[in-house]
């Protein structure tokens with residue numbers, strides 16, 4: 474199947490899982506060239522999500538994302554913030570430290586813009602993963618509340634890769650609890666609008682547990698070929 478058919482099939486599955494709720498579809502477009510990304514955009518994904526700043530910069534220059542939103546979803550190094558803020562990246566989904574919040578705020582203020590971000594939560598407590606622990610979220614929210622030039626729009630999580638259907642549901646459910654809890658607390662600069670969780674293998678479970686943004690790669694673009702090229 475082609476990219477357009479895949480996007481339509483993913484949309485249909487999202488709708489079936491969402492029961493009338495609106496769920497945004499972010500195409501996780503890493504390792505797919507500008508032409509393929511443009512196909513996904515033409516097929517109507519809401520946004521594209523990139524993992525690597527260098528790849529985003531190259532594909533952005535090639536006009537890959539025109540007509541859709543652009544999110545950054547990968548591990549972000551502080552010295553790369555300058556390539557994202559003010560560069561058409563509507564949402565940085567993967568902010569997990571006060572240092573990054575500070576850098577984003579400083580850069581945004583210098584440019585006179587407001588950068589929307591999500592806080593990435595390491596919901597399964599995996600040592601190998603980025604993301605802030607649930608216990609440390611209040612520290613980031615307190616810090617963000619005092620920063621100009623940014624808004625926290627919600628939470629993002631990447632639970633473990635699982636081959637067992639439904640295995641991640643408890644993590645998704647815990648994320649939804651955090652999302653609702655923070656939303657009730659009225660932090661400055663924060664509105665819990667987006668809960669980004671769910672990938673090709675588990676987005677229906679994530680939606681059932683309250684996700685309103687899913688990041689889908691291989692179900693749209695096919696399996697990634699890690700052996701080729703890069």
Ligand SMILES: *Cc1c(COP(=O)(O)O)cnc(C)c1O
Nearest residue numbers: 501524546672673688689690691
């Ligand atoms: C690659 C990636 C996805 C999508 O993964 P698939 O399993 O291919 O759908 C989602 N989120 C992040 C952060 C990713 O890096």
